[in-house]
Amino acid sequence: MVTGMEQKENGRAGRGAGRGTYAVGDERRLRILDAAVEHFAQWGFHASSLARIAKDVGITQGGLLHHFRSKEDLLVQVLERTEQQDAERFFGKDFATAAECYASLLRLTEYNAARLGRTRMFNVLAAEAGDPGHPAHPYFVRRYAELVSVMSASLRRSVESGELRDGTDVAAMAEETAAVMDGLQIQWVLDPKGFDMVSRFRAYADRLLRSITTEGTGLPEQS
Amino acid sequence: MVTGMEQKENGRAGRGAGRGTYAVGDERRLRILDAAVEHFAQWGFHASSLARIAKDVGITQGGLLHHFRSKEDLLVQVLERTEQQDAERFFGKDFATAAECYASLLRLTEYNAARLGRTRMFNVLAAEAGDPGHPAHPYFVRRYAELVSVMSASLRRSVESGELRDGTDVAAMAEETAAVMDGLQIQWVLDPKGFDMVSRFRAYADRLLRSITTEGTGLPEQS
DNA sequence: GTCTATAAGGGGATAGAC
DNA sequence: GTCTATCCCCTTATAGAC
CATH class of the missing domain: 1.10.10.60 (Homeodomain-like)
Structure with missing residues (x-):
């Protein structure tokens, strides 16, 4: 503060x-x-x-x-700095498996839950940047594209290794996961003491990985 | 516009x-x-x-x-008006089952996907309202509490009827679902043409209901 | 590297004319 | 019901002193 x-x-x-x-x-x-x-x-x-x-x-x-x-x-320099911090800390190396990827995202969630100001700023700027004329609009468009790209790559590796079912829509899964993180942050910032963002994300990630793993039940995946 | x-x-x-x-x-x-x-x-x-x-x-x-x-x-009057519209349209009656609840949320997502300005406003105000001094802070705190309450009630009915597994954490499920909707809206507003918010939510809701239904595989639910 | 001063403009709210 | 005028404050950016 x-x-x-x-x-x-x-x-x-x-x-x-x-x-x-x-x-x-x-x-x-x-x-x-x-x-x-x-x-x-x-x-x-x-x-x-x-x-x-x-x-x-x-x-x-x-x-x-x-x-x-x-x-x-x-x-611009505020965004560049925070992005550099994130990249080094959580996306330093490519993830070998989906489980590894989600473990890192969970650590990112814990990190965000320890920095109210930073997280609140991202909520506000990401929302504001929906305006195409906003100075941060290009930044956030690129940011989500990169995030989805990195996650998709790790998920694809898990599909190839047989950890995830063949035919999994990895991009859709990445987009959904990014949405969960952002949405949990909105609710958490409104009530940082009462809302357990980390537990919610852990529950989501666990259930997601379980439901699309080849060890699962053979349920068809969604597009 | x-x-x-x-x-x-x-x-x-x-x-x-x-x-x-x-x-x-x-x-x-x-x-x-x-x-x-x-x-x-x-x-x-x-x-x-x-x-x-x-x-x-x-x-x-x-x-x-x-x-x-x-x-x-x-x-205040802008928020009151939009809330009244939402309440009449999507929460007019209590939902008898979880499936009914999620069907209504899907219609809400479709409705939001047809109103860029309105949805963008909610993204921005919900994020801004994270500041306790923001004039919309009390509104959004109450709004999420009510949303979670309505959803939890319908989910609880599905647990009692045996449609959902016993012990399901209905409040956590409601919070997660609200998060998915909000997060998808952030990405959709950044790219309304390219991002398919409705499909993403449908996929999420389908997979969620399948993974916690008693017809499922008996996987333990998350807290 | 920081200050003060200034330019040129926009902000919300009020008062009173019509 | 709307306008114009006004009050007082805040805004970013520049220029030049120190």
């Missing part, structure tokens, strides 16, 4: 503590990005204010615009 | 065509509500502008505020 923070402290403070201006400037940049996440989460992109974000970091709007040339630039 | 509309036309125009001022005033009110849906969909609540909404209806901001005393009042 963005708490008050030292609002009267000038940017000059803390200079002497660091090793050099580079490290200090870089840390300030990261603090701006963190604050921006919280503001995009609460206000969305359009209604967020550079001055309010800057205030949370302890600088002025003019000072913020030294690090990011525009509001849209700030949004 | 909100198209340009007669921007220079004064509110006085068309007065003579109607039967009386009541009907005309009421129709104007509905047009404002329709325009507001599109604006909340594109901009969210905070970044929407009463002047821009009024412009789409062909009046000024001052004229709009004659019908709605504030921006928040407009939001």
